[in-house]
Amino acid sequence: MIALGVDVGGTFTDLILADLAKGDVTIHKTPSTPSDPAKGVINGVRGICELTGTEPGRIDAIFHGTTVGTNAMLVHDGAVTGMITNEGFRDILHIGRHQRPQHYSIMQDLPWQSRPLIRRRFRKTVAGRLDAKGNELVPLDEEAVAKAARDLGAAGVEAILVGFLFSYVNPAHERRAAQIVRATLPDVFVTTSAEVSPQFREFERFTTAAMSAFIGPKVRRYVSRLSDELREIGVNGELRVMTSNGGLATPEMIAERPATTLLSGLVAGVRGGAWVGSHAGTDRLVTLDIGGTSADIGIIRNGRLAEADARSAKIADFPVMLPMIDIHTVGAGGGSIAYIDRGKAFRVGPQSAGADPGPAAYGRGGTVPTVTDANLVLGRLVADNFLGGRMGLDAKAAARVIGELAEKLGRTPEETAEGALTVLNSNMANAIRSRTVQKGIDPRDFTLCGFGGAGPLHAAGVATMLDMKNVLIPPHPGITSAVGLLTADLEYHALRTAFAVKGALDIARLQTLYDDMERELGAIFARDRVPSDKIKMLRQADLRYVGQGYELKIDVPDGPLTEAALDRVWQAFHDRHREEYGHAFEASPIEIVTVKLRGLGMVDKLAEPPAYTVSSEPKQVGVGRCVFRVDDTLETHDTPHIERNSLPVERKFAGPAILLQTDTTTVVPPGWTYWADRHGNVRMTHDNQA
Structure with a gap:
């Protein structure tokens, strides 16, 4: 069976093509197309088929992680949505529970009030009521439901949520109202709260269902269009989409329950990290997936992915009651912008240069200093060996934007660049503490698994801040999320x-x-x-x-x-x-x-990591000037550039080193020891912690 995993990130779309019977694996990266994610996917599928000489028709299954629903929530760019609910309960979505997430803040933002998923003028009420046991107290006013649907249709809504009290016990009223709405407005996306999350707590249930309606049309159009375009290029294999619970779903199920994709792309990375860890002999991991825009953190204990509980599960700060893997996201990535805020504080992120124009180093017109530019200035990225040499970096542009920021700070470019990395790493370390230390978990008992395009660049630095003993870098860090797609059912x-x-x-x-x-x-x-x-x-x-x-x-x-x-x-x-x-x-x-x-x-999946080709000696392809912070002092080291795939198995080397490969760059700072294990993972330990 030939399977294709495709994960769409903010900067790159990652692909892995695997012959599951033979264990042969090929990876590929292509720029994402944020304005039309399907275009980037199709470009990537064509590219990896050409790279491997595989006819698209030979692909048996496509496993896909998407951020279409996630991004719609994060930037509040969903459908114009309406709601039909019980008389007297029009404002449940606005009132919430009178709970203050920040108890002592008088300026806090409550998203369900400041940026509602369903505006009040699009919330209609009708007669009809069930009691707490699901018995009918007041019959459903079907004429009022039809009129409400007509009014919402005339107002231009694209999606409608039907949400009634106690529908989690008896969904009869919701089902009948949905039938009427669908008959009245056949082109409008319609869902009910009992279909999405049949649980008590009406505010959370209605809000979760409102998310499904808010992102529903966009997700449904995307999945439908992607399916059609895959067929057009000759891919006839079945499409499966990763959901927030870490499993896969069919396009039909995604069309019915789009909210299940809210963490689609993020969960794939944690699954990939857990799979790599299981084969590396560790079942206690903190996964750190750093991309171009954000860093996603997951916790794996005893081989199980931590699940979000009903009290803390959120998307864009909206409560959500769906089975979800516990993932914490911070605005920290290769495209994160370094800047001086209005209070004269030096900050990094969450604003990002994204994929277009991207960091100045990309040579696409970027004019703001980013983390990628800082890594290049410090020598941690090699300008002529980015993406395996398929993409060059503009060192002069990076030096210019970092230099301009340094001038404002009154620091040298190296101090400014290293400061940007320290701030970014601190943000990620603090986020990990919130998921571990604040929950009674000692991160020092875990291995930090760094992946994503920028994870291996920062893993050692973050681990140092957390006093973590071990770092694990998967064989193909940049496409670990795509690998995770091939490990799910x-x-x-x-x-x-x-x-x-x-x-x-x-x-x-x-x-x-x-x-x-x-x-x-x-x-x-x-x-x-x-x-x-x-x-x-x-x-x-x-x-x-x-x-x-x-x-x-x-x-x-x-x-x-x-x-x-x-x-x-x-x-x-x-x-x-x-x-x-x-x-x-x-x-x-x-x-x-x-x-x-x-x-x-159960579906066919990737069973074992690809065989690692054993080398006798590491292949050094160059040496470069790299700046590291050692004992609070910036030091410049002549650092070898080594082809990662040439590392011998279980033979240890002392840092510093820059390990090069197609999908990422791994930084080994001074004082760290590194080696390759039998599966091709890079293992790292700090000399003071070993």
């Missing part, structure tokens, strides 16, 4: 709100809920033509102590539910609560809030 989730308390729960009811979800996911997998022997169902549940306002996700045993099986669930909850918060209340009653089912449809 089809994955769908179903859930039901249960509200069942230990000692007074109906086991038969819980069993029925799980059985219903299995049938629901089974029907989806059947539509996707997944053989029954390739399907795996995993049960989970959200639990809390009675009276708590937050839940923890716990695995539930397969097979018939029994008292003995539930006893194991209760104990697992106590253990997890103790691990998460430092204590447990074993005498307190426990409540099952939500029952969940995770369905996996």
Whole structure:
């Protein structure tokens, strides 16, 4: 089977073509086209097919990570969206929960108020009401629904959310209203809150569904257009899209539930890091994926990707209730702009020069100093060996923009460039602390896995700030997200709100809920033509102590539910609560809030890293002047430029060194030791920490 992984980043589109039977792998990078991401994908597919001599028709499957939905939320560029809800509840999306994310700030920004996904004039109310048990109190006013749809259509809305109270218990009113809206406005994207996230907490449920409607038309058009253009160039393999939960979905599922793509491209990187780590013998990783615009941080404990909980899951600061891998993003990347703010403070990011015009070093007209320019000035990038020599860097342009900033600061260009890297690395180190130290996790017990186009440039510097002992750089860091796409299965989730308390729960009811979800996911997998022997169902549940306002996700045993099986669930909850918060209340009653089912449809995937060609001696292709900070002093070192793929296996070398390859550059500072392992990963340790 020939599989193609395609990950679209802010600057480059990364591709990996793998013959899964033979284990042969080819990588390729092409500039992204932010104004039309599909164009960059098609250019990349053509390029890698030409590079390998592969006919497009031989590609059996395309696995894709996209940031179309993510970017629509981040820049607030989605569809004009309307909403139909219960009378008296027009302003739930605006009011929220009266919670202040920053308790003592009187100037804080609440995005659901300052930049609403659905403006108030596009929120319509109709008669109809269910009680908390799903019983009808007031019949749905179907004529009012039709009129509201007509009014919204006349106002030019492109998407409509139908969201009613207690639809997570009984979605009948939402379903009927959606039928009416679709019949009235057949060209408008329509979704319901129960279709997107059938959970209690109406503000979060409505907001999550509003995101789905807000990005729905754009995501649906993108996936449809990409499918068509792939067919036009002869690619007939099945398209699969990465979702926020770390699994894959079909275009049909993405069209129905576009919100599942909100972390599509970001999750692929964490999956790739976890896969590399598992083969390198470590299951405790902090992944640091640095691209042109941002740095994405993930935590892997015991080989499992950390999942976001319902209290902290956010996109663009909007709460989201969907299964999501816990990823923290900061505005730190190769294109991050260094500048002096209005308070005369030296800052780096989150503003970025992006892909067009990009850093001044790209020679495309960039006029502002960026991190890439700083790395070039310090000698950490080699001007004539960028992208394996396929792209040259303009050293004079980089020196000019860094020099102009240095003049304003009253510093030398080298001090300014190194200062920019220190600020950027500090931003990333602080972000990692927020996901580790602030949660009781010691990052020193983990390996820092640096990838993305700029991850290997900064991994050692960030690790030093965190006192982390080990750094791992994958064989193809620049396309690790694309690699992650080839390690995933089809994955769908179903859930039901249960509200069942230990000692007074109906086991038969819980069993029925799980059985219903299995049938629901089974029907989806059947539509996707997944053989029954390739399907795996995993049960989970959200639990809390009675009276708590937050839940923890716990695995539930397969097979018939029994008292003995539930006893194991209760104990697992106590253990997890103790691990998460430092204590447990074993005498307190426990409540099952939500029952969940995770369905996996197994697909062919990349099983082993490609064989690493063993070399006897490292190949030095040059030497350059590099500036490093050592013990708070800037030092200039004559640093060897080494072809990374020439490193012998398990033979250690002392830094400094610049390791060159097609998709990235790895920086080994003074005081660090580096070597290649049997899978071609670069391992690094600091001499003072080894």
